[in-house]
Structures are given as structure tokens and as C-alpha cells.
Amino acid sequence: MSRRRQIYEGKAKILYEGPEPGTLIQYFKDDATAFNAQKKGIISGKGVLNNRISEHVFQLLGTMGIPTHFIRRLNMREQLIRQVEIVPIEVVVRNVVAGSLAKRLGIEEGMPLPRTIIEYYYKNDELGDPMVTEEHVAAFGWASQDELHDMQDLAIRINDFLSGLFAGVGIKLVDFKLEFGRLWEGDYSRIILADEISPDGCRLWDMSTGEKLDKDRFRRDMGGEVEAYQEVARRLGLLPDGVDSTVLDLDSARKARDGK
16 A cells, blocks of 8 residues: 555545556545544454445446446455546435434434435535535536436435345345446546445344444444444355454455365
């Protein structure tokens, strides 16, 4: 990493220049933040787990025809990705009442929504990522109508696929955050999925017990953050039983388990 020029550092990841034009290296940190970085901490091994989980999800989405920035995983904490121009809008997909939605409307967490809700938030840490409408997005030129429609369509497709993926391993996909970027090809750009999909940006509840398997454990001082992230990885078949991701490379652990 020291040989690469740093392009950007966010709350959970660092971006470095890539080996080829149009590429970047995305590094996953163990840093954890909540409430627009008012609360900060470290979840040891989180970066390793999020790197692997996000790789797995993005690969599966790619096979479903969802365009993404992901190219390949490089090591425990790094991915090679396509360089995109990030649209300054966070797209939040909600299937169950939880988090800020419950607080805003005074509704108890856990109520299934009669239909999936898509919300938009303006990416601005200083303003606390305020919720905005489609009209705001269009009026301020953050995305065109065509781009917004593409993001909506992709969000619904991603939600349908991920809901089934997680349900298959006994996890309820409550809600999640998506980010999209413009991939420029000459004078033309198209919208593709960017950032990551991991327990950092998803609410994931055990379908039988309701146990939280995501960053809410950090937000709410519940403890057991590492164990929750590891449980998600194990259920997805990414972390062998008995292996601690905070210590071992996941690929090396799998090979050791299999005697290779």
C-alpha cells in the first residue's frame, strides 16, 4: 500500500490508485463509526470480513446481470475496483421498520412493510446525510431522471436477490444502503453499483431469534460485533467453523481446513 498514492479515505475504507488507468484499490479498515461519525471505535477483523462478504455478494450480483465496480479481491483487505464518479446519493432500501424509520414515525421496530420502501439521502457528512426526495435530486442535478430510474431499478433487483440469498441461510434482510457511480466510457456514462455490501451497511436479523448480526450491535453498545460479522460470513460459507477471522487469512484457513 505504501507504494500506492492515496486517493480518498472514508470512514470504513481507503482508496488508492490502481495498477492500471481506470482502476482503484479499495482497502477495508477495522474502523467503525455511527451517528455520522459521532461515535467511533474499532471492530477487530471487520475489514477482513467485509472485504470477503462484499466480494461474494458482488460476484453473485454480477452473475445476475447487475453491473458493479468490483473486479477481483487482491488479498485479505483489498479489492481491485473500477474507478467511478460516485453519485452523491445514498439509496436506502427498507423491507422492515427499523432504525431511523422507526424513530421518525414512532413505529415499533420489526414491523414488516407492506411494500419495499426506497429512500434517498444526500451524501454530506457535515450535514448529517439528510434525507431528500427525488425532486431534490433532480433540482440540484445530483443525478438525472434516467440515472435515478436506473438506480431505482437496480436497487429493487438487488433487494430481491439479496433477500433470497440471506433468507436461504436463515437471515432476514431488514434494510440496507447502496451507493452507485458513473462509469465513464468516452463521453458516455452508465450507472453501476459501487462501494460495498456488508454488515456495515445492512441490517441483518436472525430469522428465528431476531438476533442482530450487523453494525447495530456497535451503534447500540450491544457488544459481540466481531462474532456477529463472523456469523454472517460462516452462514454464507465464507468462514470455516472454528476459524477466527481476526487472526487468519480466510483463504489460508480454508486450505488448512481442507488439508491443502
